[in-house]
Amino acid sequence: xxxxxxxxxxxxxSGIALSRDWYKFDLHKLDLQNVNLSHAQLIGANxxxxxxxxxxxxxxxxxGANxxxxxxxxANLESACLYRADLRGLNLHGANLTDAKLQRALFDDRTIxxxxxxxxxxxxxxxxxxxxxxxxNTANLRYxxxxGANxxxxxxxxxxxxxxxxxxxxxxxxDLRRAYLTGASLRKARLNxxxxxxxxxxxxxxxxxxxDRFESIAGADFSHVQGLTAAQRxxxxxxxxxxxxxxxxxTRRTTRASLENARAVNLP
Numbered sequence: 001x002x003x004x005x006x007x008x009x010x011x012x013x014s015g016i017a018l019s020r021d022w023y024k025f026d027l028h029k030l031d032l033q034n035v036n037l038s039h040a041q042l043i044g045a046n047x048x049x050x051x052x053x054x055x056x057x058x059x060x061x062x063x064g065a066n067x068x069x070x071x072x073x074x075a076n077l078e079s080a081c082l083y084r085a086d087l088r089g090l091n092l093h094g095a096n097l098t099d100a101k102l103q104r105a106l107f108d109d110r111t112i113x114x115x116x117x118x119x120x121x122x123x124x125x126x127x128x129x130x131x132x133x134x135x136x137n138t139a140n141l142r143y144x145x146x147x148g149a150n151x152x153x154x155x156x157x158x159x160x161x162x163x164x165x166x167x168x169x170x171x172x173x174x175d176l177r178r179a180y181l182t183g184a185s186l187r188k189a190r191l192n193x194x195x196x197x198x199x200x201x202x203x204x205x206x207x208x209x210x211x212d213r214f215e216s217i218a219g220a221d222f223s224h225v226q227g228l229t230a231a232q233r234x235x236x237x238x239x240x241x242x243x244x245x246x247x248x249x250x251t252r253r254t255t256r257a258s259l260e261n262a263r264a265v266n267l268p
Contacts, residue, residue, distance in 0.1 A: 087111050087124070108145050187227070196220040200250055218243040221251045222258040233259060
């Protein structure tokens with residue numbers, strides 16, 4: 001991360017517009033109230049814990065920026081690009097988000113949105129988000145909070161959902177081929193018709209999970225999963241030998257062997 005020069009910060013604070021390239025600059029914890037960063041290139045910049053209240057960020061490029069726990073109360077983010085930005089714990093109260101691009105941005109239950117803003121339907125990722133049919137292939141979603149989100153028919157092939165909170169998520173007909181779900185919580189998730197081919201579910205919590213069938217479990221690793229009932233395990237073992245005897249390319253274990261391991265862990 002690069003540090004801005006003191007004279008640059010002084011210019012910003014005096015209200016001078018600096019629509020320059022701030023690629024991966026470290027602006028962590030700075031006081032940038034009322035600054036003018038319209039059209040600035042802030043790709044990958046660190047703005048965590050920064051006070052940007054009432055700042056102008058109109059048309060700013062904030063792709064992949066870290067805005068966690070920052071204060072953008074009353075900021076102007078009209079037409080700003082926040083693709084894949086980290087908005088967890090961010091204060092956006094009173095901010096102008098007209099035409100802002102928020103696809104794949106991460107938020108959590110601490111993010112404060114402008115009153116009346118339909119944040120669940122803008123393509124951002126967080127609790128209760130509406131992401132039906134979303135293309136999230138290979139996305140880095142480690143430890144993300146997606147409680148109660150709608151991901152019907154979503155594409156999550158190769159996505160890293162290690163340790164993610166997926167409680168109550170609707171994933172019916174989603175594509176989770178070769179996804180990493182190690183240690184993820186899938187309590188009460190709906191998984192009917194999901195494709196789990198090659199997925200890594202080691203130590204995932206499947207308590208009260210709902211499924212009638214899977215499109216495929218070929219190569220899925222269920223080692224040490226929690227909460228899988230005897231009836232559900234039996235149903236999974238009813239899949240074809242071709243699926244059950246497929247190796248997981250990452251864990252080097254067959255689906256059948258992983259289910260036998262799960263049985264040893266969860267049954268008396």
